[in-house]
Amino acid sequence: MSAIASISPYYAATAHAAPHRAALRGLINCDVCVIGGGITGCSAALHLAARGYAVALLEEHCIGWGASGRNGGQAHVGVAAGQTALERLVGRTDARAIWDMSVEALALLRTLIARYTIQCDWADGQMLVAIRPHQEGELREQLLELRERYSYGSVRFLERDELRSLIASSRYIAGMHDSNGGHLHPLNYTLGLAAAAESHGARLFEGSPALRFDGTGPVRVHTATGEVHCRQLLLCGNTSLGAGAAALRTRILAVGSCVIATEPLGAERADALIANNAAVADMNWVLDYFRRSADQRLIFGGRVTYSGFDPARIAASTRSRMVAVFPQLTDVRVEHAWGGYIDITRNRAPHFGRLGANVYFMQGFSGQGIVLAGLAGKLVAEAVAGEAERFDIFARIPHHGFPGGVALRRPALVLAMLYYRLKDLL
Numbered sequence: 001m002s003a004i005a006s007i008s009p010y011y012a013a014t015a016h017a018a019p020h021r022a023a024l025r026g027l028i029n030c031d032v033c034v035i036g037g038g039i040t041g042c043s044a045a046l047h048l049a050a051r052g053y054a055v056a057l058l059e060e061h062c063i064g065w066g067a068s069g070r071n072g073g074q075a076h077v078g079v080a081a082g083q084t085a086l087e088r089l090v091g092r093t094d095a096r097a098i099w100d101m102s103v104e105a106l107a108l109l110r111t112l113i114a115r116y117t118i119q120c121d122w123a124d125g126q127m128l129v130a131i132r133p134h135q136e137g138e139l140r141e142q143l144l145e146l147r148e149r150y151s152y153g154s155v156r157f158l159e160r161d162e163l164r165s166l167i168a169s170s171r172y173i174a175g176m177h178d179s180n181g182g183h184l185h186p187l188n189y190t191l192g193l194a195a196a197a198e199s200h201g202a203r204l205f206e207g208s209p210a211l212r213f214d215g216t217g218p219v220r221v222h223t224a225t226g227e228v229h230c231r232q233l234l235l236c237g238n239t240s241l242g243a244g245a246a247a248l249r250t251r252i253l254a255v256g257s258c259v260i261a262t263e264p265l266g267a268e269r270a271d272a273l274i275a276n277n278a279a280v281a282d283m284n285w286v287l288d289y290f291r292r293s294a295d296q297r298l299i300f301g302g303r304v305t306y307s308g309f310d311p312a313r314i315a316a317s318t319r320s321r322m323v324a325v326f327p328q329l330t331d332v333r334v335e336h337a338w339g340g341y342i343d344i345t346r347n348r349a350p351h352f353g354r355l356g357a358n359v360y361f362m363q364g365f366s367g368q369g370i371v372l373a374g375l376a377g378k379l380v381a382e383a384v385a386g387e388a389e390r391f392d393i394f395a396r397i398p399h400h401g402f403p404g405g406v407a408l409r410r411p412a413l414v415l416a417m418l419y420y421r422l423k424d425l426l
Contacts, residue, residue, distance in 0.1 A: 010261035010299065010336035011069055011187040016119060018063065018191050023207040024226035030054040030203070032384060033221050033228045035210045036236030037061075038068030039186075039369060040362050042193035043377025044234050046112075049200035051385060056228050057202060058221065060209035060237075063194045067238065067369060069187035070340030072259060072289045072301045074279040075109060076126045076181040077102045077152070080348040080366035083145065089349060089397055097393050099150055105375035106180060112374065113184075116199070118192030121294035125278030126181025129163065129172040135283040136174040143176050154180035166275045169325050172282070183279035183291045186370060193374070210237075216356060232384050235361040236377075238343040250401035251351050252364045254341035258314040259301035260322065261293065261336040262329070270296040273326060288321055298322070298329070311337045342367045346402055352376065352394040360384070360391075364399070 032048050034041045037059030045057045059065070079086060079102060087095040113122055130136040139157070146152040158166070158175035167175075194204055205226075213221045213233060221228040238252065265273070270292050274280065281289040288302040300322040303314075315337035323330055344366040345351050351364035360383060362376040376394075383391040 009338035033230040039373035041236035045197035047381035049202040055202040064190035116196040120189040129175040
């Protein structure tokens with residue numbers, strides 16, 4: 001029996017039925033145009049439409065096509081940069097405000113799931129796990145900081161024996177469990193946000209890439225078959241914005257990440273792998289992350305790629321990483337394999353701001369968009385309504401372009417990632 005069966009994306013294969021949304025044709029007018037049909041764009045459309053704004057959303061492919069519908073599905077607080085780095089960037093006051101908003105973001109995610117009855121397989125619990133002794137020390141320091149400085153009481157330390165009773169792997173020596181975190185089916189969550197936005201009157205158009213926009217008063221957004229005239233424009237396409245927002249391209253870089261889903265393991269075998277059904281991520285720079293799915297598969301990801309997403313290669317290489325963590329799965333087939341791009345910033349903090357008075361952008365979630373992207377949509381809706389204080393806290397985070405310019409920044413990143421992989425081994 002082959003170790004690799006079908007290699008289609010798992011989330012697409014298990015997504016709820018969604019309506020066909022036509023491409024934009026002709027001219028429409030609205031208050032706000034949103035470019036991008038991922039979590040950020042759908043959340044923005046939802047929160048704006050709920051406030052009474054006329055909203056049109058343009059998605060190049062289909063709702064959830066990008067990172068929002070391809071990621072590992074792990075939901076946790078904070079930003080990828082970490083609080084210590086964030087304090088260096090913006091100072092203690094703004095760093096604390098951003099932390100508090102990230103906690104709010106996780107509560108918002110739960111609220112939206114409940115309010116709009118979004119069927120996305122939410123499960124409680126997230127664990128960060130250490131492989132090496134220095135990581136264990138960092139984990140203890142982080143837990144102490146979260147409890148004492150940030151009053152975040154839902155985390156607790158896991159010693160080796162307890163951790164191994166929860167994760168059936170000898171790879172990890174300590175962990176931190178957060179009962180406030182969790183995991184979900186990201187594509188179904190994104191589709192649920194889109195449906196909620198439509199329930200408030202937002203108009204969503206698929207197959208409608210925004211080719212360009214212009215105007216400093218009323219903005220005109222052009223697609224191949226239509227045009228939107230609006231008072232405010234929101235750029236929520238991250239790495240997919242392309243030439244339409246060239247000014248933003250140097251501040252983020254698309255890094256490929258790979259994910260697999262096994263064949264169904266059955267409840268008993270799946271329970272034995274992760275006894276508390278929490279999502280798990282290790283502390284390496286080039287990290288592994290994994291969780292159980294609602295239909296008792298193991299979803300396992302990590303591995304950075306710069307050479308595209310060949311499903312057979314993803315399945316083989318990511319399976320080898322999975323078996324290194326769980327040798328007891330050597331007989332298990334991979335049924336789904338896929339990849340997607342993460343939009344990372346140089347400092348790994350979110351990049352929010354404006355291109356002019358009435359054009360907003362939100363990008364650079366650096367692998368932690370499940371939670372923060374939903375809040376970003378709420379914050380930009382507040383800003384459009386004239387309440388920009390919270391949006392502007394994020395906008396004050398300083399950002400610099402990647403070295404080497406557009407042509408050389410990817411080779412530079414490859415060298416940097418090689419350095420961090422070597423650090424992971426120490």
